[in-house]
Amino acid sequence: MAVIVQKYGGTSVADIEKIRNVAKRVIRAKEGGNDVVVVLSAMAGETNKLVQMADTASGGEPDWREYDVLVSSGEQVSISLFSIVLNKMGYKAISLLGYQVKIVTNKVHGNAKIHRVDTGLISEELKKGKIVVVAGFQGVDEEGNITTLGRGGSDTSAVAIAASLKADFCEIFTDVDGVYTTDPNLYNKARKLKKISYDEMLGLAGAGAKVLHPRSVELAKIYGVPVYVRSSFSEDSGTLVAREDKDMEREVVSGVAYDRDQAKVTVVHVPDKPGIAASLFTPLSDNNINVDMIIQNASSDGYTDLTFTVSKKDIEEARRLLDEIARKIGASRIDYDENISKVSIVGVGMQSNSGVASRMFAALANDRINVLMISTSEIKISCVIEAKYTELAVRVLHDAFGLEQEN
């Protein structure tokens, strides 16, 4: 008998009819002789509606403790409705909220991190033969205040619960049926992967792939939780995200990802002194602005150019902070470019295969796509290009690395 955690997103529980379909799937897992824990998001659209209410009530600056009380009510509705449906179908089910489980987090309202998940109550209810239905996205701090985990939080809830329960695996049901070599909406030759390693999944998610939230993958990696990404609407077995198979030949490149949400900032002609980078990036970090790629040009005359990317949504705030800093550190000016995107190739095999980067650049150059910035890690190479070439670049790279066929 296995212990399984199944997570269903908002579109899977959007109405009673869909809830009934999901319930049937849960029951099949239960009837298969397994202990089943279900983690749910709010019904589709509900969280946005609640966020909108908070915005209207506060002009966009709600008290964040109260914001969490408000938005967490969405999952309270979905888990109780789901449990009502399961009970009606003749299967004993019990809903548990974050504070009941308890899913203990830090105190960062709206974007809390999970510290621990108590499994006592869940295990007790599973032992009674019940299906346990847990609210995703929410937790509780040490003082009993409700917290929420931020976008993608329900995936993280599911993996954290699976890790704490030492579940056999965690299934993330979503509206796509797995992880693809690239976005199938963008390139019809995209191929669904049977398996991908945690690191590659993290690489793809960090590069803009939207399937799983990176936090949930990090957690799965740390605790070694096998995660299946599957569709709620099909029987396809989906993609397994797991530890790398050591005995297998590694794929050189597993996928191509893109991210249109980036903007490029260049601090021009700044005196090349120690501490310059810190004086630029500390204020950004203090204001919760994540900097992605950073490139510092080699200095020759005692001056340097610093280029980096931030999320488009942060660009106004970054501008406000940087204009003042630029004067202080003696930069001649700052250039902003929102008309860019980032394309990346990801694969664990590139560590032991030379020439991957040059194949990437050659493929892009062949179609006259100019590369504005480059950054590399052990398993990923990212290029910033002009936004209008995004689709073309993805297709070119997918072909260049032969991703259409399984190797």
Add this chain to the structure above:
Amino acid sequence: MAVIVQKYGGTSVADIEKIRNVAKRVIRAKEGGNDVVVVLSAMAGETNKLVQMADTASGGEPDWREYDVLVSSGEQVSISLFSIVLNKMGYKAISLLGYQVKIVTNKVHGNAKIHRVDTGLISEELKKGKIVVVAGFQGVDEEGNITTLGRGGSDTSAVAIAASLKADFCEIFTDVDGVYTTDPNLYNKARKLKKISYDEMLGLAGAGAKVLHPRSVELAKIYGVPVYVRSSFSEDSGTLVAREDKDMEREVVSGVAYDRDQAKVTVVHVPDKPGIAASLFTPLSDNNINVDMIIQNASSDGYTDLTFTVSKKDIEEARRLLDEIARKIGASRIDYDENISKVSIVGVGMQSNSGVASRMFAALANDRINVLMISTSEIKISCVIEAKYTELAVRVLHDAFGLEQEN
């Protein structure tokens, strides 16, 4: 400095604009130097919507534990939104759910009774200068399961919190501006009462007046909590529900109430033996059917007729139970009459004034309104009449006891 508990119903917090208006009223109380606890219902229509969802999901028979998780989410939304608005207006506010307070109840889901209210956290937050916004209608059992108090539960929450906090008074804000001598929608000569005793209020509520839920009045009486019934939409001081003034002349009759929700059941020609009443009423009570008036005709030939009233909504269920019992106890038949209503006069003064009943009967007879059943208590006389005479009977009795003028 006083401690005040203010309760606002769903129509008072139906949208952000109304919430802002209520918030201003709360702030005035706070600015007056008081500690203020606000108890809220769900936004108008929300509880019904959630109940409807539970019905759709379950065909009308939800798992009641899960039902409570579902419907209690309505108050979670209203208290957090309200706190967001107060904070935005520059007043520190904190929302507290039933389990956070804790409002500890028994385990009767959907209709729980409050055992105790811990005041530690509320007092602590008041001491910090905060306005404390508590979810009405909900509590938590000893094991941490969410419970709800049934219809009218938020009034009960407010009074229970006021009692536990030893608040100076409790204000129940509603869509009427006080307690009237009778329903002003039915008779335009109805007069608003400045004050009414707990017992009279209970009498009126039990007789069909909809202003306050009887449970909240019972609780107020036990703990001596002064309750003001006021309108959220006016500055009128409303009606004070409090202990009887011992030094004042008592009103003979304070109000006339009516109840159209009754149905009459007559068990005809049943052998007059000990235990007959029990064998009839125990199954009803076991099925949560409340019996209101009961009349047993004097027996002469060893047989008797038993007549009683039940709520119209329970009549089908009662019929199902009684048809079988009638056969067992040898009754010749059972008559059902849904075409009735109950009119009542209530007043603490009738205990020391003779002739009140005969004045009532005379007034009704004068307009040829036939009385089908009569029941009396220390402070109330109720008559069952044909439903079509309801409005006429109310006006006739209001005039007969001179309720238009203050005595």
